Amino acid sequence: MRLIIRDDPKAVAYYTANYVRQRINEFKPTRKRPFVLGLPTGSTPVEVYWHLVDYYKRGEISFRHVITFSMDEYVGLPRSHPESYCAFMRRHLYDHINLRPENVHMLDGNADDLAAECQRYEDKIKEVGGIELFLGGIGPDGHIAFNEPGSSLESVTRVKTLAYETVLANARFFGGDVNKVPKLALTVGVGTVRAAREVLLIITGAHKAVALAKCIEEGVNHMWTVSVVQLHPSAMIVCDEDATLELHVKTVRYFKSIEQVQEQLIGRQHIGLKGSISKLASSDPSGSFGSGVLPPVASAATNGSSSSDASQSSADQDEDGDGDGSVSSQQFSDDEYGDAAPAAAPAASTPSASNIVADSSSDTHGVRVDDSIAPAAPVGNPF
Numbered sequence: 001m002r003l004i005i006r007d008d009p010k011a012v013a014y015y016t017a018n019y020v021r022q023r024i025n026e027f028k029p030t031r032k033r034p035f036v037l038g039l040p041t042g043s044t045p046v047e048v049y050w051h052l053v054d055y056y057k058r059g060e061i062s063f064r065h066v067i068t069f070s071m072d073e074y075v076g077l078p079r080s081h082p083e084s085y086c087a088f089m090r091r092h093l094y095d096h097i098n099l100r101p102e103n104v105h106m107l108d109g110n111a112d113d114l115a116a117e118c119q120r121y122e123d124k125i126k127e128v129g130g131i132e133l134f135l136g137g138i139g140p141d142g143h144i145a146f147n148e149p150g151s152s153l154e155s156v157t158r159v160k161t162l163a164y165e166t167v168l169a170n171a172r173f174f175g176g177d178v179n180k181v182p183k184l185a186l187t188v189g190v191g192t193v194r195a196a197r198e199v200l201l202i203i204t205g206a207h208k209a210v211a212l213a214k215c216i217e218e219g220v221n222h223m224w225t226v227s228v229v230q231l232h233p234s235a236m237i238v239c240d241e242d243a244t245l246e247l248h249v250k251t252v253r254y255f256k257s258i259e260q261v262q263e264q265l266i267g268r269q270h271i272g273l274k275g276s277i278s279k280l281a282s283s284d285p286s287g288s289f290g291s292g293v294l295p296p297v298a299s300a301a302t303n304g305s306s307s308s309d310a311s312q313s314s315a316d317q318d319e320d321g322d323g324d325g326s327v328s329s330q331q332f333s334d335d336e337y338g339d340a341a342p343a344a345a346p347a348a349s350t351p352s353a354s355n356i357v358a359d360s361s362s363d364t365h366g367v368r369v370d371d372s373i374a375p376a377a378p379v380g381n382p383f
């Protein structure tokens with residue numbers, strides 16, 4: 001497992017969005033070989049989504065051949081309700097990028113047969129070849145998706161009763177009224193997340209510090225379902241300093257030093273995704289640590305790829321999947337099948353990462369944008 005520690009939630013979002021962009025672009029998805037992405041709701045990923053929207057609008061990424069699966073959904077809440085996870089995903093991401101509607105998968109918490117709906121979801125994930133990257137958040141009680149304490153670590157998509165702690169935590173989205181928070185949800189299982197080829201968790205805030213400590217410093221335990229990432233061969237947690245408050249100093253130093261040593265010994269340019277290493281830095285032919293003084297971890301502004309190295313911009317993706325290489329930027333914006341993908345929101349209503357303001361009192365999952373450029377947030381007609 002890798003633990004990436006950044007100063008604050010903004011830097012966490014920036015790192016994570018860059019990582020997702022690089023993973024998708026490096027994968028070079030095609031129609032025949034799409035990139036399958038699992039996505040969370042909650043306040044933590046909001047700024048990640050706005051960065052991704054921003055990258056899409058700048059032509060640095062395409063979602064044309066990306067298939068998404070949302071992690072969970074409340075039971076019984078109409079999809080048109082602003083706090084349904086369907087509405088949330090549309091508001092913050094889906095309505096602003098070029099995902100094909102048929103590639104967007106969400107659980108239906110109003111299905112007549114909830115068990116059948118969960119089975120349908122699992123079947124669909126298998127049908128598309130499994131999830132390549134599962135982006136996840138956690139609750140303060142250490143749940144991943146809505147897999148509350150005590151969930152089977154082998155669980156798959158199912159109906160779950162929410163823990164009181166989760167209901168309390170989510171009451172802020174329902175005017176602070178716990179009675180308005182749905183008590184049941186559909187959620188992918190712990191096993192569903194584990195089956196993904198890569199898991200990336202974002203954890204911010206002091207209120208999640210105990211959960212992070214349980215996840216990293218103690219054993220795999222169904223009472224802290226996030227701890228299952230210890231068993232995953234390709235898992236990464238990106239957290240902020242506040243979330244490390246309950247970790248031992250030694251643990252924090254250890255994970256920070258890994259990043260620093262790698263940068264000094266290998267060089268940022270030689271460290272690929274998933275921590276892969278192409279070669280050692282030529283500036284240190286002896287392979288030694290030199291003076292032993294480690295360079296500081298770079299700030300968020302220099303982390304990840306720059307827009308110019310956008311890991312083979314999405315324009316490099318082979319649109320028809322026949323392996324014949326790149327497409328032009330014109331092809332990039334066309335819809336080859338005429339089945340108009342969700343149009344990008346007009347510039348005036350586009351969320352911009354640079355305009356994001358922390359606002360824990362807002363009802364927009366703790367983040368708001370300058371009203372003059374806030375997304376129109378069309379909600380209602382679910383995919």
Ligand SMILES: O=P(O)(O)OC[C@H]1O[C@](O)(CO)[C@@H](O)[C@@H]1O
Nearest residue numbers: 040041042043044137138139145
């Ligand atoms: O990011 P927040 O607002 O703390 O919420 C995290 C929550 O969102 C979820 O992703 C629910 O979908 C859970 O993992 C967790 O309960």
